[in-house]
Amino acid sequence: MARQKLKMSLILMAILWTVVMMAVPTSATLFYHGHEASNLPEQEVDIQMGKTIYSMSCIHCHGVQGKGDGGASIFIGPYSHPRSNDFTAGVFKFRSTESGHLPMLADLIRTIREGIPGIMPSFRNLGEEGLLQVASYLREAFIQRELPTKTTIKYVDHVGPYTYSIESAQRGKNLYREMGCPTCHGDNGKGSGEPLLDIRNLPIMPADLTRPETFGNGIPHEDIYRTIMTGLDGTPMPSYSDAFQGREESAWDLVHYILSLGER
């Protein structure tokens, strides 16, 4: 009987959570569109609107002070990764900048727009202006530092290796071993099965590379390229931009190999 009750309340909690998750971004959009223009300087308006959006759509996971301790955080990896970031610590995973650097504003906007599969919803509904406002609010209120406006990470986007081919994926397979990826991701990309630790000492599993739909940094070729070149700061996933120095185009081979793993 007691077990039955526990089961029922768990189901109710799950339903409530789903309803809240569905309603929150929508209410933020409604409020956003209904807001009257004020006479504050343009920059001020952005931050204030960003704060409103944050309070309605982000605060329950990321917390009042951006420390990742919002009330809903307990539902998301309380004892393990992923758990909401501490924005004030200045360590960000999803960047187009070098390892150890802050992300660009565009990186924050991309993460907020696209969301993180199974963890954080997409906030595409805010529109580019709303995304800019909430990202600017994160910078002003929590990160409290200038963000980089450029990066030295080279995006090699010429045709050639960028075009998927079986030969390119085959070259990538050799690189996968040469670069030591199997140490964490296993010979078959499914992961070594051994949990590692993240910067907060929380257990973290290396991504299952045969399931690109789980990648938080995005699945398109460019996103996987960025993951490899920049690494995911705060996690054991290192940056390989030094390893590919001077032969950046061959990193596309590795991208093609990873995408080929997902096709099985």
Ligand code: HEC
């Ligand atoms: C359902 C909970 C939830 C909501 C709602 C949510 N987030 Fe997140 N967010 C997370 C979690 C958990 C992570 C960490 C994911 C990880 O590390 O893989 C995260 C990560 C991020 C990151 C990436 C940081 C990095 O390491 O690069 C940004 C930026 C971010 N959130 C901004 C926002 C903003 C802005 C909103 C509101 C518009 C929002 N989030 C709403 C749970 C949430």
Ligand code: HEC
């Ligand atoms: C020291 C261990 C380690 C090594 C070596 C390593 N990774 Fe990772 N990798 C991880 C961990 C841990 C994650 C999960 C990070 C997370 O969940 O935030 C990850 C995540 C990833 C992801 C998914 C990122 C996303 O968007 O969520 C890709 C793709 C990836 N690694 C590719 C590679 C490739 C290619 C190599 C070799 C060039 C490599 N990794 C080497 C530990 C490692």
